[in-house]
Amino acid sequence: MKEDESQDALNDVTHGDYKYGFVTNIEMDTIPKGLSEDTVRLLSAKKGEPEYMLEFRLHAYRKWLEMPMPDWAHLNIPEIDFQAISYYAAPKQSDKKSIDDVDPELLATFNKLGIPLEEQLALAGVAVDAVFDSVSVKTTMQEKLSELGIIFCPISEAVHKHPELVKQYLGKSVPTTDNYFSALNSAVFSDGSFVYIPKGVRCPVEISTYFRINAKDTGQFERTLIVADEGAYVSYLEGCTAPMRDENQLHAAVVEIVILDNAEVKYSTVQNWYPGDKNGKGGIYNFVTKRALLKGVNSKVSWTQVETGSAITWKYPSCILLGDNSVGEFYSVALTNNFQQADTGSKMIHLGKNTRSTIISKGISAGQSQNSYRGLVKVMKNASNSRNFTQCDSLLLGDKCGAHTWPYINVLNKSSIVEHEATTSKISDDQLFYCQQRGLNSEVAIGLIVNGYAREVLNKLPMEFAVEAQKLLAISLEGSVG
Amino acid sequence: MNKSEIYPVFAQLTKAAEKQNAGLDLWDGRDNAFHSFLSDGFPHSKMEKWRNTDLSTFLSKEYSYVENTDPVSDVDINQVFHCEIHNFETSLFTLLNGAYVYNTSPLTILGNGVIAGSLRNVWSEYPELVNRYLGQLTENNLNGLVSLNSALGTAGFFIFVPDNVVVEKPVQLVNLVNTEVNPFLQIRNLIVLGKNSKLTFVQCDDSVNDKNSFLNVANEFHIAEGAALEHYKLQNKDDSAVMVNTSFFGLQRNARLLTNTITFNGGTTRNESVVNLDGEGAEANILGLYLVDRKQHVDNQVVVRHNAPHCNSNELFKGIVDDDASVAFNGHIIVLPGAQKTNAFQSNKNILLTDTAKVSTKPFLEIYADDVKCSHGATIGQLDENALFYLKQRGLCDSNARMLLMYAFAEEVIREISIESLHERTADMVSRRLNGELSICDQCVLHCSYEKPMEFEIDITKI
Numbered sequence: 001m002k003e004d005e006s007q008d009a010l011n012d013v014t015h016g017d018y019k020y021g022f023v024t025n026i027e028m029d030t031i032p033k034g035l036s037e038d039t040v041r042l043l044s045a046k047k048g049e050p051e052y053m054l055e056f057r058l059h060a061y062r063k064w065l066e067m068p069m070p071d072w073a074h075l076n077i078p079e080i081d082f083q084a085i086s087y088y089a090a091p092k093q094s095d096k097k098s099i100d101d102v103d104p105e106l107l108a109t110f111n112k113l114g115i116p117l118e119e120q121l122a123l124a125g126v127a128v129d130a131v132f133d134s135v136s137v138k139t140t141m142q143e144k145l146s147e148l149g150i151i152f153c154p155i156s157e158a159v160h161k162h163p164e165l166v167k168q169y170l171g172k173s174v175p176t177t178d179n180y181f182s183a184l185n186s187a188v189f190s191d192g193s194f195v196y197i198p199k200g201v202r203c204p205v206e207i208s209t210y211f212r213i214n215a216k217d218t219g220q221f222e223r224t225l226i227v228a229d230e231g232a233y234v235s236y237l238e239g240c241t242a243p244m245r246d247e248n249q250l251h252a253a254v255v256e257i258v259i260l261d262n263a264e265v266k267y268s269t270v271q272n273w274y275p276g277d278k279n280g281k282g283g284i285y286n287f288v289t290k291r292a293l294l295k296g297v298n299s300k301v302s303w304t305q306v307e308t309g310s311a312i313t314w315k316y317p318s319c320i321l322l323g324d325n326s327v328g329e330f331y332s333v334a335l336t337n338n339f340q341q342a343d344t345g346s347k348m349i350h351l352g353k354n355t356r357s358t359i360i361s362k363g364i365s366a367g368q369s370q371n372s373y374r375g376l377v378k379v380m381k382n383a384s385n386s387r388n389f390t391q392c393d394s395l396l397l398g399d400k401c402g403a404h405t406w407p408y409i410n411v412l413n414k415s416s417i418v419e420h421e422a423t424t425s426k427i428s429d430d431q432l433f434y435c436q437q438r439g440l441n442s443e444v445a446i447g448l449i450v451n452g453y454a455r456e457v458l459n460k461l462p463m464e465f466a467v468e469a470q471k472l473l474a475i476s477l478e479g480s481v482g
Numbered sequence: 483m484n485k486s487e488i489y490p491v492f493a494q495l496t497k498a499a500e501k502q503n504a505g506l507d508l509w510d511g512r513d514n515a516f517h518s519f520l521s522d523g524f525p526h527s528k529m530e531k532w533r534n535t536d537l538s539t540f541l542s543k544e545y546s547y548v549e550n551t552d553p554v555s556d557v558d559i560n561q562v563f564h565c566e567i568h569n570f571e572t573s574l575f576t577l578l579n580g581a582y583v584y585n586t587s588p589l590t591i592l593g594n595g596v597i598a599g600s601l602r603n604v605w606s607e608y609p610e611l612v613n614r615y616l617g618q619l620t621e622n623n624l625n626g627l628v629s630l631n632s633a634l635g636t637a638g639f640f641i642f643v644p645d646n647v648v649v650e651k652p653v654q655l656v657n658l659v660n661t662e663v664n665p666f667l668q669i670r671n672l673i674v675l676g677k678n679s680k681l682t683f684v685q686c687d688d689s690v691n692d693k694n695s696f697l698n699v700a701n702e703f704h705i706a707e708g709a710a711l712e713h714y715k716l717q718n719k720d721d722s723a724v725m726v727n728t729s730f731f732g733l734q735r736n737a738r739l740l741t742n743t744i745t746f747n748g749g750t751t752r753n754e755s756v757v758n759l760d761g762e763g764a765e766a767n768i769l770g771l772y773l774v775d776r777k778q779h780v781d782n783q784v785v786v787r788h789n790a791p792h793c794n795s796n797e798l799f800k801g802i803v804d805d806d807a808s809v810a811f812n813g814h815i816i817v818l819p820g821a822q823k824t825n826a827f828q829s830n831k832n833i834l835l836t837d838t839a840k841v842s843t844k845p846f847l848e849i850y851a852d853d854v855k856c857s858h859g860a861t862i863g864q865l866d867e868n869a870l871f872y873l874k875q876r877g878l879c880d881s882n883a884r885m886l887l888m889y890a891f892a893e894e895v896i897r898e899i900s901i902e903s904l905h906e907r908t909a910d911m912v913s914r915r916l917n918g919e920l921s922i923c924d925q926c927v928l929h930c931s932y933e934k935p936m937e938f939e940i941d942i943t944k945i
Contacts, residue, residue, distance in 0.1 A: 381838075384837075394847075396851075396852035398852055399822070400819070402850045405858070407844065409844070409860055411842075412837070414834045414835055415837075416862070420845065420859060422845070422857060422859070424854060425854065425856070
């Protein structure tokens with residue numbers, strides 16, 4: 001095969017541009033930079049939160065001060081100045097009862113991102129909560145859902161309207177002091193979605209939250225809480241983008257899912273934060289704690305993620321399989337290009353009997369990026385007859401990038417079976433030759449092979465998302481294949 | 483901040499280091515190594531690589547630091563030990579409590595230029611040879627025990643095989659511990675293979691009584707261009723023994739290595755192998771088998787660094803874990819930038835027999851080159867119920883059927899032993915071990931010499 005030609009094609013494929021990098025000019029209400037107890041109090045006051053939330057935040061803040069920044073990940077994290085960030089930025093707006101009250105500039109922004117907020121335009125079957133910097137600007141289909149008893153609202157609203165649920169479930173699957181970033185998030189979280197599906201209800205539409213960072217010198221600290229009561233089902237989608245800036249911005253989110261008996265949650269993410277430019281300048285630092293607590297028997301969670309954005313990704317969606325017969329699944333495609341760094345994977349903690357978990361992780365590294373899978377499978381003594389299967393494959397496109405696998409496996413009983421396998425390779429010349437021989441040019445061939453490689457995961461995504469994710473993979477790879 | 487000062491043996495170590503500085507002028511770098519030990523301290527379970535092996539309870543015990551004594555000649559080794567392998571013709575060398583035991587001379591020099599014997603003696607006779615190799619592969623920053631060994635481990639075994647020499651007879655090194663005190667030992671072995679040479683090296687670690695013992699062994703293997711080393715390590719220690727074994731392998735162009743570590747018994751055994759593939763076309767096969775029960779603990783750590791292109795590495799570690807035993811495995815393949823056309827495979831398989839046994843495995847891949855084929859696999863499970871049923875249906879009783887399956891599981895590692903007599907003997911020991919025999923007679927594990935190999939019996943009454 002002609003090395004040069006394929007190199008060129010690879011470059012073409014991996015040098016695509018980030019198309020969500022625009023900035024919306026809108027009047028903002030921000031608080032001064034810096035982080036202290038006063039900031040936390042101010043933030044809580046701005047949101048008019050009840051006393052119990054302020055307590056929650058202050059407790060988290062004090063714990064955070066005592067914690068060291070984690071350094072175990074295979075990431076080169078420049079020092080983050082937590083005092084140089086403004087912890088609250090909200091577009092100025094009036095009461096947003098109807099669509100007419102939402103700033104047209106905001107609507108235009110979300111339309112441009114492909115997220116129509118007008119009810120009549122909303123894709124049938126998707127309810128959207130749009131979060132712009134620190135606040136939720138619009139939640140669609142709320143009324144329709146409430147007829148079924150489903151609560152879908154910004155978490156800042158849930159704190160007021162459903163304090164008993166928030167008190168019962170907030171901080172249960174991700175304890176405040178779980179890690180450095182979850183403590184930080186608990187102290188300063190701004191907005192996010194709250195979803196509650198009552199007993200026996202199968203949510204008829206996909207529920208989705210779209211996160212957008214817009215303001216400069218801010219961070220986004222969103223918090224999502226999903227509760228599926230007995231026998232409930234919901235499919236939840238999450239998407240995110242940010243403008244192109246030379247400075248790095250911090251995003252530290254917490255997602256908590258609590259699942260009771262016989263309930264099921266499907267959580268899909270397409271993470272497309274601004275990854276920085278081709279020289280590694282700018283980009284979002286993405287430190288996310290996501291965890292599902294499978295409290296009930298026969299409960300099930302399925303995490304699917306497509307990670308293409310962010311300068312640094314530190315993210316381990318996990319499952320605590322507490323209920324007997326509970327099932328945890330994790331499907332991931334992580335693509336890094338240029339100078340991106342990703343350290344991502346999953347944790348499966350088997351506590352209940354007959355619990356099952358699956359991890360399928362596909363890493364793709366291009367440019368000078370570093371892409372790591374890091375996972376933990378732990379089967380406790382009482383989790384008899386548990387089963388885990390893990391497969392993590394890495395694909396290398398270029399000789400300057402790195403692909404790493406750091407699995408941890410601990411088994412403490414005799415009736416469980418745990419399997420792990422991983423491979424690392426580049427696209428084989430044979431595969432490329434085969435495709436080219438059939439008349440595909442090398443760029444198309446590489447795209448085809450990469451898509452085929454990620455297919456197992458992409459198939460798990462809801463349809464609209466799957467189409468978007470495929471395109472996204474192609475764009476993110478644009479100009480990198482070689 | 484290291485807390486090594488709290489351990490009783492620490493004072494003895496500092497005293498030994500001072501004494502050594504004042505006295506013998508041995509090889510360079512001991513001073514630095516000791517400083518590095520002082521700053522790192524003993525490895526502790528907060529260290530990533532030591533999370534599964536906690537030495538603190540052992541280090542808290544009273545040990546007597548055994549000064550590295552000069553070679554001894556007044557011991558009749560046959561009185562304390564005879565590890566008989568039928569038809570296994572070897573050149574036998576022995577270390578007793580760290581000291582080299584000899585009959586006629588502390589150094590054996592053969593006509594073809596092979597030098598074998600006491601490391602301390604070879605240093606005084608051929609200092610340039612020792613200085614050229616000793617410590618060159620050792621990474622003192624790996625952990626405190628390695629630097630401690632570099633500082634104080636001045637006695638041990640040495641073998642030098644000159645260029646183009648094929649050593650026909652396998653060389654066997656028996657490392658025995660038999661003292662009335664609770665020994666704390668530093669043993670250092672240096673093995674050098676010249677270009678295109680060939681050596682089979684069998685290391686046996688045994689203890690004869692069940693005193694608390696703490697062995698810190700460091701091995702260096704220099705394998706020059708085109709040379710081939712076959713290395714077997716048979717470990718059969720008592721339950722109160724702690725052994726930390728660190729081996730550094732350096733492979734030059736087209737060098738070949740086969741290293742097979744079989745752990746039958748041992749209170750706490752840790753084997754760490756660091757394999758550097760420094761020359762193009764080098765190939766390393768790293769195998770291991772561990773059969774543990776009661777409260778035994780085995781920790782295998784393997785680091786394979788592909789520093790040059792066109793190298794192959796293959797790792798296979800298997801183990802059966804019974805009772806309250808625990809095992810850990812950490813394989814780490816590192817492919818450096820530029821090490822293209824690398825093939826690196828790693829596999830760790832475990833059978834867990836009880837709910838109180840523990841297995842922890844971490845198969846790592848760290849890859850910075852793209853034209854590579856790397857894979858790893860790890861499994862933790864049980865005996866296949868279908869296979870068990872099949873065998874029982876053919877008339878084997880439950881325990882024999884289980885044993886046969888366990889044996890078959892272990893056989894994948896054993897069959898890589900190319901010396902027939904050693905293979906037979908190991909296979910026999912594994913069968914006995916699985917049958918519970920070796921662990922029953924703790925006190926006299928090594929005194930028995932079996933006449934008849936172990937056979938699987940089919941229980942006729944069950945048919």
